[in-house]
């Protein structure tokens with residue numbers, strides 16, 4: 336497509352000159368009353384016009400297709416690069432998100448860079464051809480090109496102003512999109528509706544948009560002043576060229592056809608310059624966007640993670656050595672000086688009030704984030720040195736903020752282990768293990784039922800979705816780390832207790848094979864006391880640890896909270 340569109344563009348630039356020549360011949364042939372000349376000039380003009388409009392359409396279609404295809408391939412590559420980053424930390428970093436937004440918004444420029452470069456070359460070629468034809472009438476006419484220099488410089492200045500403004504408003508545009516997206520997605524849209532905050536959110540989004548637009552509009556205005564000044568120079572040059580043409584004709588040194596040629600070519604010069612500069616603009620924009628792309632590549636390479644394989648089984652287990660962690664962009668540590676031993680084959684319960692840091696600890700164990708200080712070791716090897724994908728493939732379980740994947744039931748569950756996605760027995764056994772059998776049995780097509788209203792599928796209750804998420808977490812075979820981070824909030828205490836009981840019983844069986852560590856997070860102490868070791872977190876630090884009995888004997892925070900909950904259920 337690129338080669339064909341190059342050929343067409345070159346052809347088009349010569350056709351433009353052919354059309355100018357036909358006009359000159361026509362005027363001269365009319366003056367000399369030469370019928371054959373008139374017919375030949377008209378035939379050339381008609382042929383040039385027909386050819387140029389046909390070729391232009393074909394070239395346009397080709398260029399669009401080329402840009403679309405490249406744009407699509409580029410987006411796939413960006414997603415691939417992003418997916419290759421070992422942690423999820425970048426998804427919460429404004430610098431990364433701004434770059435990604437600029438890259439996604441400007442991918443068309445990279446995709447169109449070939450056609451932009453081509454437009455510049457072709458228009459420059461047409462420009463040179465026009466100048467050559469003008470020089471044939473009188474060499475002084477080539478000086479018209481001098482008048483184009485300020486135009487080019489002014490256009491370049493205008494471009495710089497626009498690009499700088501776009502980069503400056505990247506974050507405001509992202510905020511506007513995020514706010515307006517709240518109206519378009521079912522979950523936040525419900526909140527917006529019930530809180531009655533729609534108008535206020537819309538106002539905030541519009542304010543962001545106006546702020547961004549005013550910065551960009553002011554840059555555009557300044558660019559326009561530059562461009563107007565540049566074009567004024569060109570118009571002065573054009574007037575001088577016409578004056579030269581008229582003077583030559585008055586002295587009989589140019590035919591009326593020559594004057595016609597000067598008028599046509601000199602006015603075409605403006606379009607050709609605009610085309611060359613426009614192509615250059617887009618090409619430069621592609622350069623700017625490519626910078627973001629390269630930044631993303633470097634970022635991903637720097638965070639590609641380790642290359643060591645995950646161990647076959649845990650021997651010494653998982654250890655946290657002096658872990659301190661802050662979320663991206665935050666100065667306050669969420670976890671501080673955590674030293675914790677999770678022996679192979681052990682079941683560990685994490686308890687603590689809201690915001691104590693339990694889920695954060697789980698996320699660090701899964702490798703979603705790396706600690707700022709200290710290290711997590713797996714059989715003595717730093718988790719940073721282990722291939723993140725390999726470690727992820729040996730982690731299983733269900734997190735607090737599970738996803739409602741609107742697929743077929745068997746896919747929603749099966750993607751917990753892609754290798755066994757098409758194994759009905761494996762999917763069914765995960766469904767049974769999670770206690771989701773009755774949920775699936777009640778659906779019209781069982782495991783083949785489409786889920787979610789977005790694709791006209793069955794809608795489930797929150798608790799039913801949770802059960803499918805739990806089943807998804809049961810798909811992996813031979814995990815080394817199994818987590819259940821409060822995925823059971825929609826279950827009553829008895830149901831949660833039973834679920835944790837079957838989970839720990841099955842997990843313990845699996846643990847004998849791989850030495851897996853099982854981590855349970857719950858606010859319900861009756862559930863957590865199923866664990867061998869219990870760790871109490873408070874404000875990011877470990878305040879108590881031991882078995883249920885040891886902690887009860889200690890009579891501290893755990894014992895007090897346990898007694899309160901037991902009283903409540905009595």
Ligand SMILES: Nc1ncnc2c1ncn2[C@@H]1O[C@H](COP(=O)(O)OP(=O)(O)OP(=O)(O)O)[C@@H](O)[C@H]1O
Nearest residue numbers: 427662665669687688689690691692693694695696
């Ligand atoms: N993505 C994030 N970015 C910034 N801060 C976060 C993020 N997630 C959690 N935090 C902060 O980290 C602290 C610990 O959160 P975490 O979710 O680990 O607590 P938790 O003990 O699991 O609480 P809960 O019982 O409510 O689930 C909280 O103060 C929270 O504000």
